[in-house]
Amino acid sequence: MSNRIHLYIHVPFCSGKCAYCAFYSVPYESTLADRFLDALERELDGWPPEAKAAGCETLYIGGGTPSVLSESQWERLLSILRPVTRGGVQEWTVEANPGALRAATVKSMDVAGVNRISMGVQSFDDAILETICRRHSAADVAAALDVVRAAGISNVGLDLIAGLPGVDANGWLSTLTEAVALDPAHLSVYALGLEPGSRLYRQSRAGEVVVPHDDAVTASLNQAEAVLAGKGYRRYEISNYAKPGRECLHNLSCWRGNDYVGLGPAASSRVGLNRSTHKADLDAYCAALEAGSLPPAERECVDERTDLCERLIFGLRLEEGVAFRSRCDDAGAVGRALWERWQPGLKTLCEQGLLLQSGDCWKATRRGHEVLDSVLAQLVGSSGDDNG
Ligand SMILES: C[S@@+](CC[C@H](N)C(=O)[O-])C[C@H]1O[C@@H](n2cnc3c(N)ncnc32)[C@H](O)[C@@H]1O
Ligand code: SF4
Structure with missing residues (x-):
């Protein structure tokens, strides 16, 4: 088995908070992002030389919204990662929000070796996007795809959420239809999770928002499978569909039981019997690395x-x-x-x-x-x- 690493990096910044989301992120601030990049560099520097030399087989930069970093911060991130990417990365994904993708940044990603972009779309209905506090419109998705494809990256995935409040069967069908019309290589279709800590969770508990019943969500997921199968997408995992050969290799590797390493606050690792999840606290993450310590984490040997x-x-x-x-x-x-x-x-x-x-x-x-x-x-x- 290859000793190359499956690496995940959590970039903990977003331009705002979506109503349903409980992933760890804080509002983007340039000085905070610079501090995060310093800490990330220290974390990677602390790796044993042989791990760095092995390099990455797959690299997934997620979050948060990695695409909110400024152009110079992206240059810096790409250079921090060079020791583990210089040997070539089979699949290098960056998560992006369609409202925050600059052509120049995507071009430098492409030059550095990024070969896959995963975009959070959720819905193609602007009114729904507004109610879930997204900061992009349906039209932004097509524009962002043009930017990514013009930069030479053809492997693009879109994320959709089934079961959003206010979406009926016709509305869901429109979202699916618009998604496939853009011909992405990959589609993730997640069932809405009511996550404690999210605004939607509080709104639902307070009776201000009614989320669809489980049966309705299951019907939407089945509808997605039927529509996507008809357009050549294979459901290779419960929530993931791909054109032939366009499965997400990083996630596939984790599901197949391989080890993975996570860097950044809130990131998880599985190496042999060791499990760790970094504390979801950017300040604590940076402070520990600045003091020459490991990031605070729950560590366990199972x-x-x-x-x-x-x-x-x-x-x-x-x-x-x-x-x-x-x-x-x-x-x-x-x-x-x-x-x-x-x-x-x-x-x-x-x-x-x-x-x-x-x-x-x-x-x-x-x-x-x-x-x-x-x-x-x-x-x-x-x-x-x-x-x-
Ligand atoms: C870390 S986010 C992706 C990228 C980027 N931050 C964005 O939102 O555009 C990963 C994906 O998880 C999904 N997601 C997040 N919270 C969810 C929830 N509560 N229920 C279902 N899907 C969720 C969304 O589809 C989102 O695009
Ligand atoms: S869904 Fe993406 S953009 Fe929205 S808050 Fe979560 S991580 Fe940030």
């Missing part, structure tokens, strides 16, 4: 059973499924014992029509995907409390 369960569970999100038996065998005695213990659970899930088995390939059915969390709870619950 046992082999937890590690295996987590990696298998990620795999069940994928349309390609997961090779349960061989993954268990690869995990040694703990894995083989779990395999035995999971037999009744796997059999029941197949009988309930939630899982499908073909040889050693196990997949969630459509119904299984709709209730994936309870499927997984049922399975992992059957693994007992001990180490197998």
